[in-house]
Each structure stands twice: as structure tokens, then as C-alpha cells.
Amino acid sequence: MAMLHRSRVLGIGMSVPGRIVSNHDLAKMMETTNEWIIERTGIEERRWVSEGETGTTLATAASKQAIERAGLTPRDIDMIILATLSPDFNFPGTGVFVQRSLGLKEIPCIDIRQQCTGFIYGLSIADAYIRTGAFKHILVIGAEVHSTGLDISTSGRDVTVLFGDGAGAVVVGRATDEAHMILSTHIHADGSEAEILWTEYPASARHPRLTVEAMAERKHYPVMNGKRVFKHAVTRMPAAIMEGMVTNNLKLADIDMMIPHQANLRINQMVGQMIGLPPERMHNNIQKYGNTTAASIPICMHEAIELGKIKPGNLVCLVAFGAGLTWGSAFLRY
Known part of the structure; x- marks a missing residue:
């Protein structure tokens, strides 16, 4: 299929939980120190979800902000691509739950599993679809809830101190000039x-x-x-x-x-x-x-x-x- 269009980022949004977990907080849960974590990772604090916050709620909030900044409404979105290694449930993927939260129906939802590279993979897929002319406005989301699946103990500290929860989203649409x-x-x-x-x-x-x-x-x-x-x-x-x-x-x-x-x-x-x-x-x-x-x-x-x-x-x-x-x-x- 011939490439008919080029793509661009039209709007961006993000959402993180309100709960802040500092290195000092972790030091109360396991054998570690603020200095040890900063020296090895640079991390001082992270956000972890509270009851009621999920990958879907975070992704929806980030998506609404991205859509608004793109000057669009949710009904202008004609595809959702969601990258996560921590879906809300084994199946179906989180994409359809975000679709439902945005009040959308029937548009395709693609869930991908490329972990830390997931957002770039999603952006690559969106770029290809926009270039073909098949879609006009694609919502690309990266959303994670790590905190509910971490070993919050001294034996798991090397991994647990690294991870936080959050979501980010962009709306990818058609470019109208080479400047963007x-x-x-x-x-x-x-x-x-x-x-x-x-x-x-x-x-x-x-x-x-x-x-x-x-x-x-x-x-x-x-x-x-x-x-x-x-x-x-x-x-x-x-x-x-x-x-x-x-x-x-x-x-x-x-x-x-x-x-x-x-x-x-x-x-x-x-x-x-x-x-x-x-x-x-x-x-x-x-x-x-x-x-x-x-x-x-x-x-x-x-x-x-x-x-x-x-x-x-x-x-x-x-x-x-x-x-x-x-x-x-x-x-x-x-």
C-alpha cells in the first residue's frame, strides 16, 4: 500500500497516582537506605496506586489530557494502541477497558507487550497506520501498575526499589507540514x-x-x-x-x-x-x-x-x- 500521509504527535498527557513512596518509606519495609537507592539508581521517590486506582484509570486520565491538548474529543479517536506489561487482568487487554472509560465503541484496540520499549513500538505501529491513510487519530498509551506485583521485602529489594506506577499517552495524527x-x-x-x-x-x-x-x-x-x-x-x-x-x-x-x-x-x-x-x-x-x-x-x-x-x-x-x-x-x- 502506498504511503499517503506522514504522522505527528498532536497532543500528550500523563497521570500518576497521588501516593508518593519515598526511599525512606521503603527503608521501613526492607533493609535498604535512601543513599543506597540513589547511588545505584538515581531514584528518590516513586508513585504507587491506592485502592481504586488501576492501569485503566491512569490510562484514561492521561488519554483525556492528550485528546484535549490535541484539540479533539474522544469520538475523534479511531484506534487505541496500549502498551503494558501489567494489564489489569489476564484477558481481555486493558485497551478495551480504556475504550469503555472514554465512552467509545467499535474502534479497534491493540494491546502490545514490549515492556520498557512498548511506547516506542506503539508509536511505530501508529506511524505506519497513519502513513497508509487507514486511520486519522490514534491514541498511543503506555500504562503500568507495578506496585501490586512487587516483592516488598529485603529479598526483593533490588527490583522493588526501581518501579513506579503511571500512565502517559499521545494522540498521533496526520502531519500537515514538515515542521511537526x-x-x-x-x-x-x-x-x-x-x-x-x-x-x-x-x-x-x-x-x-x-x-x-x-x-x-x-x-x-x-x-x-x-x-x-x-x-x-x-x-x-x-x-x-x-x-x-x-x-x-x-x-x-x-x-x-x-x-x-x-x-x-x-x-x-x-x-x-x-x-x-x-x-x-x-x-x-x-x-x-x-x-x-x-x-x-x-x-x-x-x-x-x-x-x-x-x-x-x-x-x-x-x-x-x-x-x-x-x-x-x-x-x-x-
Whole structure:
């Protein structure tokens, strides 16, 4: 099918729970300290849901803000793409619950599972659909509720201190000029080391899906080989950035702002150093929100726009690495 259109980000929104959980709060739940967490991750606090807050409620609030900022109404949306590793239920996906909350019917909903790279994958899918002319306004959401599935104990602290809850959303529509459009997206995966960051149970590959023994061994909580993940991240993220620069014939100086996935402040600082990007041209907010997986890039981008770090027409690079292993980048003129 011939490419008929180019796409752009029309509006952006975010939503996080009201409950703030500081490092000092975690130190009361497990053997850790504020200093230990900051030294290793850069995180000072994160948001965790309270009763009644879900991936759907967070995603709906972020979506309403994105739609309003795009100058549209929910009925203008003709597709929803939702990225999450923490759906409200095993099935159906969270997308249809967000659709219902927005008062919409019949439009297609696509739920994707690319973990920390999920938002960039979603943006890539939306860009392709807009280019074909099949859809006009696509809602791309990253939403996560980690806190209800974490091992909040000393044995689980290496992973638990990292994660927060939240949602971010953008409306992707047709570009009307070259000053505001998605230039390219670049997505990759390699499953050869999938188990270095995963949650093994419950699983349809196990009979039964969850056992008392598995729970006793804490296999229903996420586990991570931090050193391997770090090594892959600081290799794959620079490569994805360079791939986009080559595709669009860009120099590093052309990038006005970089929005990396907020997994670990030390990873992002190293990536910036490796490619020679001045610190003021990378925005991080993991200090306040922790790792919100698929939601981190739109939440971070939203904040950068609010702070005036991203202005209309600026060239923005989004980049992520996550479980799978998955990684990717997106280049756009905001």
C-alpha cells in the first residue's frame, strides 16, 4: 500500500497516582537506605496506586489530557494502541477497558507487550497506520501498575526499589507540514537472553500455572540480572540512536532534546556520555517517578514540554531498552 500521509504527535498527557513512596518509606519495609537507592539508581521517590486506582484509570486520565491538548474529543479517536506489561487482568487487554472509560465503541484496540520499549513500538505501529491513510487519530498509551506485583521485602529489594506506577499517552495524527512530524522509528528484539529480566509465574507454560511451591520460591515476582541488563542497555540504546541519526542524515547537534526510557539514571547518564550528548539536552525524571516501564517516555516527554525544554518544531529523540530483550528509538519534530 502506498504511503499517503506522514504522522505527528498532536497532543500528550500523563497521570500518576497521588501516593508518593519515598526511599525512606521503603527503608521501613526492607533493609535498604535512601543513599543506597540513589547511588545505584538515581531514584528518590516513586508513585504507587491506592485502592481504586488501576492501569485503566491512569490510562484514561492521561488519554483525556492528550485528546484535549490535541484539540479533539474522544469520538475523534479511531484506534487505541496500549502498551503494558501489567494489564489489569489476564484477558481481555486493558485497551478495551480504556475504550469503555472514554465512552467509545467499535474502534479497534491493540494491546502490545514490549515492556520498557512498548511506547516506542506503539508509536511505530501508529506511524505506519497513519502513513497508509487507514486511520486519522490514534491514541498511543503506555500504562503500568507495578506496585501490586512487587516483592516488598529485603529479598526483593533490588527490583522493588526501581518501579513506579503511571500512565502517559499521545494522540498521533496526520502531519500537515514538515515542521511537526514523526521522522522515523526503529524497533528491535532479541530473545536469546529473555530470562535475564522476567516474571516466570503464573504462566500457561506451567502446569498448573501457579503453585504453592513456586510462590514459596518467590517465582511470581520479577527478577533481573542487573549487570547483564545494564551492559545490554548501554550497548543497544546508543546503537538505536545512531540508527535514527543515519536514517535521517542528522548530526548529534541537531537533536534538541533526548527522552530516554527511565530505567536507571546511571544507564542514561552513561548513554549520554558515550555519544557525547551534553547533559542539558537529555531530560530525566526517574528521580520522582521511578521506572514506569511503557509509561516512562510519555511521562518524561510531557514533563519536558511543561518545563519548556521541548518547544514546537524541536527535534526530539526517544530511546528505550527493556525486557525481551527489546530496544528502539523514534525521531520526531514536535
